[in-house]
Amino acid sequence: MSNDSLLAASSRDHRTSGIYYALLVPAMLIVLVACIPLALYPEDGKRIVDSVLAWITQRFGWLFLWTGLGSLPLMAWFAFGPLGRIKFGSADEAPEFGNLSWFAMLFCGGIGISIVNWAFVEPLYIYMSPPLGMDAKTPTAMEWAAMYPMQHWGLVPWALYLLPSLPIGYLLYVRRGKSMRFGEICTGVLPARHRGWLGRVIDIVVILSIVGGVGTSLGLSVPLVSSLIAHQLGAGDGIVLQGTVLTIWLCLIGYSVYSGLNKGIRYLSNINAVLAIAMLLLVLLVGPFTFLMNLASNSMGLLADNFFRINLWTDPLGDGSFPRNWTIFYWAWWIAYCPMMGLFVARISRGRTIRQVVVHGTAWGSLGCIVFFAIWGGYALYLEANGIAPVTATLDKEGISATVILVLSTLPMPKLVLLLFTVLCFVFLATTVDSASYTLASLATREIDGYQQPSRGHRVLWVALLGVVGVGLLSVGGLKAAQISTVIVAVPMIPVLICLALALVRWAREDFGSRISATSLSLPTSVREASQGKFPKPQEET
Template identity: 50%
Template sequence: MSNIHNGSALDGRVFWPSIAVILGITIPLVVFPESGNLIIKQLFGFATGNFGWLYLLSGLGAVLFLLWLALGRYGNVRLGRAEDVPEFSYFSWIAMIFCGGIGIAIANWAWVEPIYYFDGPPLGIAAKSKEAAEWALAYGQFHWGLTPWAFYCLPAIPIAYSMYVRRQPGVRLSVAARGVLGDKADGWLGTLLDTVVVFGIVGGVGTSLGLAVPLVSTLASDVFGLQPSFGFDMLILGLWTAMFGASVWFGLSKGIKILSDINVYLAVLLLLFVLAIGPTLFIVNGWSNSVGLMVNNFIHMSLWTDPIAKGSFPQDWTVFYWAWWIAYAPMMGLFVARISRGRTIRELVFAELVWGSLGCWVFFAVWGGYALDLQLSGVLDVSAILNQQGIPATVLAILKTMPMADVIIAGFVLLCFVFLATTLDSAAYVLASVTSNKLSGYEEPRRWIRITWALLLAIVGIGLIKVGGLKAVQTSTIIVALPLIPVLVILAWSLLRMLKQDFGTRLSSPVLIVDGPALPAQGMPAPDLITQPFGATPNPAAPLGSRP
């Protein structure tokens, strides 16, 4: 493992404008919640109603671009120099990618989202029909599969390339866009881009807290025989803050990696338990059938806008989700880039599109299949509970149908704690990196900056829970996704320009690495090109320019 040390001081050019934007949005929502919510709702309706097609095209375009990149001539390019080897084991790397990108959201939605589709199916299908049940499972796989992970992966590659191949200082989107923006990346345009990214991260993570606290509060109250209250919510939030604050304090190797590993083990145990005690054959058959439906109709589902019947399903679900994933994409791109030194472009694309999608599909197949079977068999009217009492009460009711329900609920609460903590520590780490001055990919942000962002995230969560402004900030974050679409295009364009400049047409099957201490200026010769057999481990002792 390469030496990692604490990085440079706080960069006020990004930190203070980011704080100003966050306060400028949240304070009016607190003081004038009704009018603020109305304006945000109108903006969201405008964005999704008029540009829904753009969100959908962006999703399909991201998937196709990444597949072309991974399977084509640039797939063997290593995100690092000849001496750079992967910093983490493959398992821990995948665990951090998955846990950082999904967090507690899947613990909410995997149980209930198929029920929503069953009650209000797409494609003109009759509600609560057999066909609706089939598509309910398929759409869950679709909304949490290839396209979301493509949005996450797309910015990660140019960021990692600028950090580890070009070795440009600054763990930021503006730095990765330098291939297109040039020197403007150091000016007001780059600061604006990074400020928008910080706001999107804070809003997205604040929303996750707002979703998570009621769920865990409901479950934990049942375990301890207490009544949910604001004070109990604050106790839970305090425990969460302590957990992810400690994780981000210890950094990547001693904190975030360990927490992500624990998260995966807990999740696998609970998934295996539900698969064993539940309708195993129904779950397996449902998964096989839903994946087949999704693959067979992927293009249609990706571009369906329902222009004739003018139903709201595409806007309410697919466009909403795509906008949500795009809003989270900068955070995931920065975090995944930071932990992917020494991996090839192909490895990174497959890690996110294959392992990320597969992980989500397992959750929806097992937990979603279990809940749908309860509904179809008449054991539990999941739909009625969901419509009358909401998600937390529905998840609790589903868990109570299992053997050893008290033990399972307690284990699920623990999983929720760890799940969200892995997202929050990743977010605090990324926010600290973005607001640090010229941080390199070989440095960690200073601890006090990490802890500052951990506390700020907790404070935002408290405010949103207290005033009920969660929905408005969530929607604000999704509106931010609209201008982020051209940002993703700029990042992809920047990556291609850097790849062409560094490698040109000198490409073949070995792993491709650039070497040399200097960075190529515009119009200057590219660094020396080094090839290695695929899978070979570089020899750090070999002199520069002579490694095999």
């Protein structure tokens, strides 16, 4: 059956894949109970989130760092070990999406608006408050400021992102499972008498993790876009304009999610990729090309020399805030986001092998982020180093939004550049949130396989709920409020990731046995046939 036929059949099966209310209702209640008080009592909310964030990052910072670093050798083993040859689908099944669309959806769903928000300003923050006790606003601090974001958005985040996609893809396309729930995947490694309630708890944690991660993106990004619009219209910025921006955003996202995976989400991702590349080329070609290339080359060397040091640095004696505010928070953010990415990447990776998903996803995802910071971040540092624009002073006094506007205003045709950048922000967040809504709806659907899509109404319901989360975070305001929604849910996700990895290894051994050394592996239509020894002939990997 062709991919189009399968998708057509899946659309007829929505009636049989009902909402799993036993999972949906408690997850929604927890989200609402957490967000509504933030909106009603913002001052008390600020104090609470500050104290909770400090406690978690101080107590569990080392755990986040080791989890991030440990994901690299684990994913390398999955890719280049015997499991790397396992294919998500039948032996002759072609990839559902072409390479360009696949990467566009992967990158836009995983990074989205976040990199647009931070690419210009993160190097400036680090330049003003550098790590390892070095003096601020020095040439050395600038070199480290250019390098550090490449670490924060590079190999470790993408290794964490792609880890859950492997067991989920295996369940959907190798075992032909009828569920995308993490609790279902972890069943094989949980104690038999506790599997029911533990699986339910795992699924609720996963939903909260996705909502927290995406809520962080909403809480950080809506103020940026509202400031861009206010600047272009000459109007005042505030909670009313931010609410309007959020409403328009949710309508766009709702339409995209309603249109489905092959239309709305894929089309938005492709548009997004074109806009992003155009903006990157603009800065690269009209900006200081030689300076940007030299700084990027220097950053890559600095990163290679200090990779293990900065991946495990906690500053235990100096008790500085840099590791907690940056690396530890980022690792928690990626861990919170990885269930969404695992589900989404698995769903769009039918027809690819584990090796292809890991190698191409990690390589191209990391390279894409590095390019953003090398060009946009490098350009912001160039403006500061040469006294062209007071970017650090603006960042210190007026915040992220004003700084981004200042940097973009130094480019030719600033009004057109600001307009294109605003459109890019709109589409970038839409691709992130519609991916999240799609995966949340898949999680909370009673039965769904890799060829089906959750019902349209269910997908739109999650868009509305994510909007409530965004309102709650906007009411509290500030980076701390957004951070806490991520860090809290990241801690219980770490043991879930371990269970997922163990489940994948166990399944592969059960299903393939000695055939695990074949050139390329895929199971027949059902695991029942596989258990009877009816394996297809090994196929060469393409």
